[in-house]
Amino acid sequence: MSAEPQFFDKPGGFVGKPIVRVEGREKVTGRAKYSAEFPLPGLTYGVLATSTIAKGKIMSIETAAATREPGVIAVLTHQNLPKLAKTPNTPEGKKDTGSQMGFMPLTSDEIFYAAQPVALVVADTLEHAMHAATLVKITYQKAAPIASFHDPKAELFDPQKIQDGKADGHIRRGDAKGAFASSAIQLTATYNHPVYNHNPMEPGSTTAVWDAPDRLTVYESTQGVTRTQSTLSAMLGLPREQVRVITKYLGGGFGCKGSMWPHTILTVQAAKAVGRPVKLMLTRPQMFTSMGHREDQTQTVQLGATADGKITSIVHTKTSTTSPWDNYAESNAKILDMLYATPNFEATYQLARANVMTSTFMRAPGEAPGSFAIECSMDDLAYKIGVDPIEIRLRNYADHDYSTGKPWSSKSLKQCYARGAELFGWSKRNPKPGATRDGRFLVGMGMATASYPVHNSQGTARARLYADGHAVVQSGATDLGTGTYTVMTQVAADSLGLPLEKVRFELGDTQLPTAPNSGGSVAAGTVSSSVYLAAQDVWQKLIKMAIVDKKSPLYKAKAEDVAVEKGRLFLKKDPKKGEAFGDLMKRADITDIEGMAQGKYGSGYEAASAAANADPAHKDEAAQHAMHSFGAHFCEVRVDMDLGTIRVSKWVSVMGAGRILNAQTARSQIIGGAIFGIGSALMEETVRDQNFSRYTNADLAGYHVPVNADIPNITVEFVDEHDPFINAMGVKGIGEISMVGVAAAVGNAVFHATGKRLRDLPLTPDKVLMSGVNS
Amino acid sequence: MNNFAYTQAASTKEATAAKAADKQAAFIGGGTALIDLMKSNIEQHSLLIDINKLSMLGIENAATGLRIGALERMSDVGEHPLVVQNYPVISQSLLASASPQLRNMASMGGNLLQRTRCGYFRDTAFPCNKRQPGSGCPALVGDNRTLAILGGSASCIATHASDLAVALVALEARLTLESPKGTTRTVPLADFYKLPGATPNIENHLQPGELITAITVPAAAHARKSHYLKVRDRASYAYALVSAAVGLDVQGGTIRSARVALGGVGTVPWRVLAVEKYLVGKPATEENFRAAAALAVRDAKPYEHNKFKLELAQRTIVRALLEVV
Ligand SMILES: Cc1cc2nc3c(=O)[nH]c(=O)nc-3n(C[C@H](O)[C@H](O)[C@H](O)COP(=O)(O)OP(=O)(O)OC[C@H]3O[C@@H](n4cnc5c(N)ncnc54)[C@H](O)[C@@H]3O)c2cc1C
């Protein structure tokens, strides 16, 4: 492996092209195996029975009726489940296991949240297990639960740190309160957000097989096989290499599959207990209470500005609900801190413990709600001083990162504004709110800025090139369904000078070289860099072979004088002198050759040693540059002035996100994020009953995600952006920025349409109506 | 879901007899409502009597109007030219329901017997008077945004979920019912449903073993000029927050007859006779529609989260009426 950072430069190849998914055929023909689809001999089925109360104690469990049912193999409860080597129930246990939730169900008789698992039934068929699970009779001693921070009984506290101490709960730059108090313009606004659930199409599922008493294979629906492996090995007290985790295909994750949740280890324990493989797939209702959610929260933004609209200060507070054990809150403040040229900034968090499971990262955690707050407030500021929403953003354009004082590694935001406005037809917008009508519809146009950070990350890949002209390239990454297989095949093909169909890319297995979680938008940049560098490692080895091979035209050349293109090694100064790698390898009588490399992303690439030594919470800051992708969303809505319904009628997103690996899968990511964000703006909401602390709409009939009829044609463009600081491929992630600012663009369009500012998501017809439209 | 037996009935007689013989038995049409309820353990049935082989079919002009066999699928009825032309409100109510896949499977009879979407009813961990008589109604002081403002009681305020039923009630449709004895009777759909009162678990006047075999709808000028408007949280595939089924016969600018029913606001499909009465004899103007619509919610009792329905119901009626003048 070369010590120098190398940078991918292979124009005209497959990278960037709209290549269709290499695994598409597997998927549409049903041959792609998801984690609950491995037909193993002796497979049994696990079904969870869950708590009907949200707080209290189990007084008795009656399992006899369930056990008697035909086909039932075991009914496991806290009384008879094999003990774990380590649970996350203590702060140390939580740290060692890397669990998102500091609590493991079925370790005691206590109930902390509604639908907490209380028993696991294993049977020979799914139907037997489902039925038997309903026969487990439990009596509880009930206590009154606390449902959220809104609950009058809830106690608010200042957590100091959020995300298990990984993020600061206080941010202070300058004198934000003082500057706000003395600002010519002072805007204060409060934003409310409901609980959201990720609801990937594929529910969480686990198939656990004990290959030997101390050797385990798990087919898992996870965004990161490595993290799951490490959690399992800690909980089970097994060496990591005795735990294998496989995820060949994933039906979405959005963050809920980013860490390991209780159902996985319970399935593993059940497999141990019954001595057979066990498969468990969560039901859709269980998906609302098994893999985290985005927490219910309220944010207040105080925005101070000069009379001509230059921000002087932002004061941000967030109050949200957390579980009985963990201090988890999305860090909304980060984006408010860096998005504009804000000289004074302050942010604080407040939490309240309630009888809910621990919330977790969900697509653009922090940035999604945070951008709603800042981008609606910026819109308010634009109207307040009477300038165009784009103009107010340009007046406050951050030419460097005010939150760190560092220069940007690259930033194409101005181009995004300009190109987005052009594609959208922004110039046709009547600046006056509530003034554009089409029959009974009020028409509005809104926009918002998007940004997402480049998080420090690293991973490894292996490339094996065969003399016959094909290659197998591997990295233990995950394809969430978004195109990892495809883009890595493209990168490998270009890096190895092979046609696409001669490259097989393998992922999703802990036996492969380690890759990071597919989360935080790090996967594309990290894995592509690893793949590219692994190919470079192959070439370096071949060059070394050639220059000592008497029969090679490159014999006795210096390694640094040799270049490679399309699989041919040649002298830079005399390109005619050279040979194809196949000829070299055949002469040496080797069938294949392997390269390995570690790819780094973000600060790890730019400032590798500083990042390596930084404390985990501050690794991103080790870089000399501030690293972010940026973009702009433009939205047109039609609001029915009588009925209060909002329909998005036009959408444009323009992004500057470094090198785009595949024009088609990238476009799909941005479309997906826009739809995700429109859902969060207009309809998604998990409703928690305030007396029972239990959800009342935990299924896809009650929890509305957008359907086709809700979504117009979406126009996506990427701005050409070259960033040599972020990784060897110059790639920034796009999975999350795609939804940052989306809800704000919708909200801003609704304001422009109606003249009513709605700050409580989602913007359902009742809220529009009650705001006084057409009254 | 519990274990159950399955049988396919060869005749209506066989079907009704099997049902009469087993109190825990259920007919299964498309199964789109029933199987959900069984999977969620809301209903337990010992025996499913498959009625899909029965000849309760046909979408045709009968002596007094339209006759639809109870086994016709929602999609077939919704797209049938006879229905589209002469009873647009029925077609529209069907095509605004559920999803194409569900409509291809779901039967007319089954649609009318679907059960409420009240979230407390749908999760057996909650108390619910409708599911478990006497256990209480958490919706009264809980999440009642989608629940009823009309026809509720201290026991239950669950909304009736069917769109079709709203259209049919507006057009004074009748059900043909066949008993285990082989006798048939017809009942107005409006009288078929029962208000919750103190027994929200009993939702209609179906007698033990009775089978819905057909639906009849009288032909009328107001049926030809009819419209279904459904307001919901997303553009498609969602139950109504509020819906209105309306029909008008306007001659020379004056309303000769009017039909107005509301969905999403009542514990049963809610015909508003006062609105109809107000409209008849008056000019078909927006002003009159507004004045009439105000009468629709005179007796409404809203709860914490569904107050908006008072306003939305009126606006939905007005907008729907404007569609048919
Ligand atoms: C996700 C989802 C969304 C939906 N959205 C809507 C919507 O927007 N609007 C709407 O109106 N509906 C909606 N529905 C409900 C749907 O219309 C019903 O599920 C369907 O109409 C039921 O018909 P079925 O034939 O499948 O009934 P089944 O499930 O077979 O039966 C339902 C009930 O009727 C009984 N039954 C069936 N046929 C007869 C008969 N001939 N005589 C006596 N009893 C009988 C059964 O025993 C059972 O109790 C939705 C359903 C789902 C699952």
Ligand code: SF4
């Ligand atoms: S409204 Fe009716 S269905 Fe809903 S909880 Fe109350 S009793 Fe049950």
